[in-house]
Amino acid sequence: MTAVARVKDDKATVKKDAQTVSYTGRFRLVQAVMVLALLVACGRVAFLHTEDRSFLKGEGDKRTVREEVLPAHRGIIFDRNGTPLAVSTPVISLWFDGRILKKDEPKLPDLAKALGMPEDELKTKVANSAKRGFVYLGRQFKPREAKAVLGLKVPGVYGQPEYKRFYPAGEVTSQLIGLTNIDDNGQEGIELALDEWLSGTPGEVQVIKDRKGQVIREADVLKSAEPGKEVKLSIDLRLQYLAYRELLKAVQEHKATAASLVMLDVKTGEVLAMVNQPSFNPNNRGAMNIAALRNRAITDQFEPGSVIKPFAIAAALESGRYHANSTIKLSPGRLRVGRDTVKDPRDYGTLDLAGILAKSSNVGMTKMALDIGAEPLVSMYQRVGFGQSTGVMFPGESLGVIPLRPKWRPIETATISYGYGITVTTLQLAQAYAVLANKGVSVPISIIRQDVPEVGEQVMAPEIADAVLDMMETVASRDGTARRARIKGYKVAGKTGTSKKLEAGGYSDDNYISLFAGVAPADNPRVAAVIMVDGASAGAFYGGVVAAPVFSRVVEEALRVLGVPPDSAGIKQMLADNVKNSRNEG
Structure with a gap:
């Protein structure tokens, strides 16, 4: 090997050794960095586990801890004696997460069967909800039914506790109590009027869930649910049942x-x-008739006909131009008023005010009204x-209409007297008759039980109220228009009414409102009652035939339920009737 070649080999060896040292x-260096990073990581882990555990707990909670709503039930509605009229029962609504539950889930047929739903319908619903996190499968299942569904353990299917309103009296109290919607919000009646009072305040609870969203356990109650406040109504369910039964019987009979x-x-x-017909069962929404939702006693207004006459006579007495013994000549049974003629069924000759009321003479009322004028x-x-709110604050209450005119035509003055x-509404009529029964004192009407009655207002002189009440007793006598309103053992004071219904083109000749309004016992009144029957079409339509018997049956039982003893005058009357009946039979 030459010296030159040896030198080249030596240079290559030196270069390779340098590269080896560099690598x-x-x-x-990399090893040192990795060891340092590992030490830092271990130190951080140790720090989090010993000094700053809240961070790890928070991160874990984000994945497993959820806050859920604790439902609060509505307040119970009672009658005056503490009998429940509306209660909340626990139910469970079922829902699914469309991101978890898929249409090809093997348990889907079992789920459809448990829900009572066609399998194709369920698959379509699941397929259309693939990107939705919350979809209802059904609302307000009974706990036993919901448990059967949840027991299938279908991924993505969950239960949500709720409350459902139940009405023990059903149709008997339906229009008065009203009802709630599926979200338990008041929609009609007392449920709507007192919704804020009855509604509860939901609470919050922390729960721990697994990766499939199933609740493992409750962690902590953050806020307790506050149930709604209770309400005690003024109605007596015993009397409500009685009134409902007799009113239904009258509607069917006529x-x-x-x-x-x-x-x-x-x-x-x-x-x-307070009852109405037709009614509805609030526990069966599927068969509900929308027209039956109205509380007609408060919402429906009508022309009252002759039941208004006691108040026209009260105005005549108040004017000073008439007294209880005043007489009016009614012959020949008709009276010309402008271009119109007011008629009686027959010529009654001459009658005093009590006789005019007992015979319900329109001619007599017209003569008094034209004499004192419309303003009184x-x-x-x-x-x-009349013409104003009763103060019950009930949804949809009608005020009725009392016309106010700068100048009254004679026929207008005449017609408002009869x-x-x-x-008016049925409730307004009952309120007005209660004024007569309470010696001219108007007490605020209440659907809520009053432990301490409100102070009334004297709106009519006591002697005038008593005089009119005495006259109204003749209406329920054997010779009056309301003899079917009589009650054995009690004296009754009242008035019948039969008004033609206004239709397109004028008043109908075959469609009537049949009315009776009265109080009992007449000597010391405890109750006032009004019965309105609309459109009786079985032949009879007069208030004394259609409505008065309902008053007799309902108020007779009501006085016994309320513990009102028979009055002496009523007992004498009953004995006299028995003697007279015995003679007639003999």
């Missing part, structure tokens, strides 16, 4: 289209019973509550 240094009944405690203004009539009507040209 070894770099490797050791083939009427609708009816309503209101019974008041005349001293406290409390509503003891309107003033009296307004003071006893119940046409104005409109």
Whole structure:
């Protein structure tokens, strides 16, 4: 080998050794960095586990801990004696996460069967919800039914606790109590009027879930659920059942289209019973008739006809131009008023005010009204509550109509004296009759039980109220228009009414409102009741035939339930009737 070649070999060897040294240094540097990083990581882990554990806990909680709503049930609605009328029962709504549950899930047929749903329908629903995190499978299942579904352990299917409203009295209290929607919010009746009071405040609870979203256990209650407040109504469910039964019987017997009944405690203004026909079962929403949702006793207004006459007579007495013994000549049974003629069924000759009321003479009422003018009539009507709210704050309440005119035509003055040209509700009529029964004192009407009755307002002189009440007793006598309203052992004061319904083109000749309004016992009234029957079509339509018997049956039982003893006058009357009946039979 030449000297030149040897020198080249030596240079190559030196270069290779230099490169080897360079790679070894770099490797050791990387090793040092990795060891340092590992030490830092270990130190960080040790620090988090010993000094700053909240961070790891927070990160873990983000993946496993969830906050869920604790539902709160609505307050219970009771009758005045503590009988439940509306309660909340626990139910479970089922839902699924479309991102987890797939249409090809093997358990889908079993799920469809448990839900009572066609399998194709369920698959379509799941397929259309692939990107949605929350989809209802069904609402308000009974716990036993929901448990059967959740027991299938289908991935992505969950249960949500809720409450559902149940109404033990069903149709009997339906329009008064109302109902809630599927989210437990008030929609009708008391449920709507007092929704804020009845609604509870939901709570919050922490739960731990696994990676499939299943709840493993409850971790902590963050906020307790607060149930809604309770409500005790003024109605007596015993009287409510009684009124409902008799009103339904009257509607069926006379083939009427609708009816309503209101019974008041005349001293406290409390509503003891309020029923309507047609009704509905709030526990069966599928068969619900929308028209039956109305509480007709409060929402429907009508021309009252002759039941308004006691208040027109009260206005006449108040004017000073008439007294209880005043007489009016009614012959020949008709009276020309402008271009119109007011008629009685027959010529009654000459009658006093009690006789005019007992025979329900339109001619007699017209003569008094034209004599005193329309303003005293309107003033009296307004003071006893017509044309204004009763104060019950019930959804959809009608105020009725009392016309106010700068100048009244004679026929307009005449018609408002016998119940046409104005409109009222059944509740307003009951309120007005309670004023007569309470010696002219108007007590605020209440659907809520009043432990301490509100102070009333004197809107009519006591002697006038008593005088009119005495006259109304003749209406329920054997010679009056309301003899079917009589009650054995109790004296009754009341008035019948039969008004034609206004239709396109004028008043109908075959469609009537049949009414009876009265109080009992007449000597010391405890209750006032009004019965309105709309569209009786089985032949009879007069208030004394259609509505008065309902008053007799309902109020007779009500007085016994309320523990009102028979009055002496009523007992004498009953004995006299028995003697007279015995003689007739003999």
